[in-house]
Amino acid sequence: MLDMRMVSCFQRCRCAYRYSHRLYSTVKPKYPPSIDICGTQYPTDEVTNITPAIISKIPIRLHTQPAHPLSNLRSLIESHWPDFAHLSSFSPLVTPFKNFDELSFPKDHPGRSVTDSYYINKDLMLRTHTSAHEVEVFREGQSKWLLTADVYRRDEIDASHYPVFHQVEGAKLYESNSTGMKQLEQDNLRLEQYLAKSNIVIEDVANVSETNPVQERHDAVQAEMVARNLKLELNSLILTLFGGAREGAEGEEPLRVRWIEAYFPFTSPSFEVEVFFRGKWLEILGCGVIRQATLDTAGVQNKIGWAFGLGLERIAMILYSIPDIRLFWSTDPRFLSQFKEGEISTFKSYSKYPSCFKDVSFWLPENSGFHENDFCDLVRDVAGDLVEDIDAFVHPKTKRGSLCYRINYCSMDRSLSNEETNEIHKTVVSRLTNEFGVEIR
Ligand code: DAH
Numbered sequence: 001m002l003d004m005r006m007v008s009c010f011q012r013c014r015c016a017y018r019y020s021h022r023l024y025s026t027v028k029p030k031y032p033p034s035i036d037i038c039g040t041q042y043p044t045d046e047v048t049n050i051t052p053a054i055i056s057k058i059p060i061r062l063h064t065q066p067a068h069p070l071s072n073l074r075s076l077i078e079s080h081w082p083d084f085a086h087l088s089s090f091s092p093l094v095t096p097f098k099n100f101d102e103l104s105f106p107k108d109h110p111g112r113s114v115t116d117s118y119y120i121n122k123d124l125m126l127r128t129h130t131s132a133h134e135v136e137v138f139r140e141g142q143s144k145w146l147l148t149a150d151v152y153r154r155d156e157i158d159a160s161h162y163p164v165f166h167q168v169e170g171a172k173l174y175e176s177n178s179t180g181m182k183q184l185e186q187d188n189l190r191l192e193q194y195l196a197k198s199n200i201v202i203e204d205v206a207n208v209s210e211t212n213p214v215q216e217r218h219d220a221v222q223a224e225m226v227a228r229n230l231k232l233e234l235n236s237l238i239l240t241l242f243g244g245a246r247e248g249a250e251g252e253e254p255l256r257v258r259w260i261e262a263y264f265p266f267t268s269p270s271f272e273v274e275v276f277f278r279g280k281w282l283e284i285l286g287c288g289v290i291r292q293a294t295l296d297t298a299g300v301q302n303k304i305g306w307a308f309g310l311g312l313e314r315i316a317m318i319l320y321s322i323p324d325i326r327l328f329w330s331t332d333p334r335f336l337s338q339f340k341e342g343e344i345s346t347f348k349s350y351s352k353y354p355s356c357f358k359d360v361s362f363w364l365p366e367n368s369g370f371h372e373n374d375f376c377d378l379v380r381d382v383a384g385d386l387v388e389d390i391d392a393f394v395h396p397k398t399k400r401g402s403l404c405y406r407i408n409y410c411s412m413d414r415s416l417s418n419e420e421t422n423e424i425h426k427t428v429v430s431r432l433t434n435e436f437g438v439e440i441r
Helices: 069-080 130-139 178-196 220-242 292-297 312-320 325-329 372-386 418-436
Strands: 034-037 040-043 085-087 119-121 124-126 144-152 164-175 200-204 255-261 267-277 280-290 303-311 356-363 387-394 402-409
Touching: 040 119, 069 144, 069 164, 069 220, 069 312, 085 130, 130 144, 130 164, 130 292, 130 303, 164 178, 164 220, 164 312, 178 220, 200 220, 220 255, 220 267, 220 280, 220 303, 220 312, 280 292, 280 312, 292 303, 303 312, 312 325, 356 418, 372 387, 372 402, 372 418, 402 418
Parallel strands: 085 144, 200 255
Antiparallel strands: 034 040, 119 124, 144 164, 164 303, 255 267, 267 280, 280 303, 356 402, 387 402
């Protein structure tokens, strides 16, 4: 049985109409024998599904652009752990082996499918998470480090989903001998004292349990101390990130944070952290005690440690009050000029331009293997950031085989004319017919 927790990530699928996860793409545009990515030619094959819209994002590297909110947030996190190695220049092109196998992902994990990930060809993909670099960084001998990078996942389109986003991966290892454990104990004591003084409420019912066990190869006492350290370190990061405004503010609502049990193939026990913000629980990171197999692969011996992966956009949207994830990609000076290096400030919307929706309904050919993410990528490829969101409707009578989507077109920087929107929509419809073989209703 496919466990929903296995799909867990910051961008959990909410698609209304998914037929299945496919290992091979059955509907897709024809590709030339090779494609250019940042000046290098790569051969294509039957799994190729990367689009020009995605390729164009690769060189941008928002997390390194001075004063950009994502880059400011990266700096803030790095300054929270000044003695960690700070890495941010790893290429997003990785082998599926590195993205999945090295981290003990099962062969049938849905993340591997072409419907969920971008492939250049069978042997090369865009990393779906920063964890893809864990083994290589540990192999280099780093034992406390942060790595920030752009990651890529095929997903639906709306205000909080974008196929490219940014993560910070962090990890720390301790010697699994008495010196290491003494150090760990001292670190835990120091962090406990620091957090005891803060105005932060932590709900934590995510303990080591039968469903979230200590690894067989670990000493239970050591593993529990590492998990404790992980939680203390991350709670103090959360306080740095979200607690600032509350410092000394009497009568201020305390920040609420909750830890929940999770599953990741490369950690055990595993956890997720959610923060209560504007009336909603928001998932901001996944973490856990590193599987010893990962450290074995990296050639690391006699050490035990934790790792986490945190989504930058979600946190930046809260801290800067940025209402739409597409804004991070805006080059409009009205957006960019609002931010200063090293500062977190409140974003002021410069305007909301009217949106204009267009519907498209169609019949699918038999056994089409259609997947909503194929449709979203096609629309993005035609309309770029002019798509605000896409809603799917399943016709109540005909159900399977007949689909209807409402595409909301809206620019963040100007008013779109009806003629322009019509032209874009016409291209979407004609590519849909040509590439997916659908029959427009
Ligand atoms: N890579 C996971 C994701 O993208 C997040 C994560 C979970 C990272 C556990 C970790 C970890 O380092 O230990 O959903």
